[in-house]
Amino acid sequence: MKKKWSVLLCSLLLVGMLAGCGKEENNAAPVTTEPATTSDTTAPAAAEESGKYADGSYYAEGEFDADSGWKPYIVLTVKDGKIATADWNFVSSKGGPDKKAVDKAGNYGMKEKGGAQAEWYEQAETAEKFLIEKQDPAAITLNDEGKTDAITGVSIHVNDLANLSKKALDAGPIEPGTYKDGSYHAEGDQFDADSGWKSTVDLTVANGKIIYAFFSGVNEAGDDKQAYSIDGKYGMKEKGGSVAEWHEEAQTAQAFLIEKQDPAAITLNDEGKTDAITGVTIHVTDFVTLSQKALEGAK
Incomplete structure (x- = not known):
């Protein structure tokens, strides 16, 4: 009988010890693992x-x-x-x-x-x-x-x-161009003896890039050449059989300059025309030279 009680007592003591160990382990502070520091870690962006x-x-x-x-x-x-x-x-x-x-x-x-x-x-x-x-x-x-x-x-x-x-x-941010911001104008020295027009170019630069170009002309009556063409008074299609009116071709040339950002990209032949711009058959020598002249103030 004594032997049975001894076995029972030992069993109870063993259970108590195990319970005590479990309670102590549950109350222990949680273990945290610091993230590994490597050379690949990057700092937050400056912004x-x-x-x-x-x-x-x-x-x-x-x-x-x-x-x-x-x-x-x-x-x-x-x-x-x-x-x-x-x-x-x-x-x-x-x-x-x-x-x-x-x-x-x-x-x-x-x-x-x-x-x-x-x-x-x-x-x-x-x-x-x-x-x-x-x-x-x-x-x-x-x-x-x-x-x-x-x-x-x-x-x-x-x-x-x-x-x-x-x-x-x-x-988001974009790379600025190399020109100085502002509006720039250049015009021919005199009215053409044959056509009666004097060529004009207006350019606007923003963020260092040409964002706007206007190639036109003025006659002695003060008419603007693009407006004159838009009103049907120039008549390149009707009178010359052209596929487009003068103002339409001028605007195509303007868009090309804005795309290329350099008047020198408009290469010229001996007639003062260009093969560089699809759909443009008009003389563009004045557009090139006056654009270069206007941009002298933007450098």
């Missing part, structure tokens, strides 16, 4: 550490407005993750300087003609400063007319500023 956006240049453009003839564009620069500069502007389908240049020269006249409290370019600059301050295009809240109550002193339409800023930032 994530210091700001919202990646450093660099940003660009976006809209379409020509059917009524006004203006096409909007914007250039943004980001430094240390933040929008540092903003240039919101327009080019005209009729040629000539950009909208800010036209306005600063006194040829837009919002104050004189419309009774505005400030000129267009002044309001545009105020809106640009607001974007830089807020660092978010969404801060420019818009009403149904494309205007905003968010920016004091700005009564102009700012929907293009808000929308193109977002478009540019969403697309």
Whole structure:
């Protein structure tokens, strides 16, 4: 009998010891394993550490407005993750300087003609400063007319500023070109004795690249050659059997220059024409030489 109790007692003691060991193990602090450190580990991007956006240049453009003839564009620069500069502007389908240049020269006249409290370019600059301050295009809240109550002193339409800023930032930074931003003009020395036209070229550079080119001409009556052709007064198809009108071929040449970014890409033959641009049969010597002349100021 004593032997049975001894066996039972030993069994109970053994169970208690095991239970105690299990309880002690459950109460122990969890063991954590540090992630292995290797030479492949990379630091967070600079933009994530210091700001919202990646450093660099940003660009976006809209379409020509059917009524006004203006096409909007914007250039943004980001430094240390933040929008540092903003240039919101327009080019005209009729040629000539950009909208800010036209306005600063006194040829837009919002104050004189419309009774505005400030000129267009002044309001545009105020809106640009607001974007830089807020660092978010969404801060420019818009009403149904494309205007905003968010920016004091700005009564102009700012929907293009808000929308193109977002478009540019969403697309990410792009490599800038080598030209100096601005509008550039060059024209021939005299009216051609045979045709009566004097060639003109207007170029606009933004983010260092040619974004706009307008090849046209003017006669002594003050007519614009592209407009003259659009109105059917030039008549290359009707009078010369051409497959396209003069303004259509001129616009094809313009697009080629914007694509190539160098007037020298338009190679010329002895007649002053080119085989480099499909569909262009007009003389383009003046387009090449005047584009080169205009870009002298952009270097």
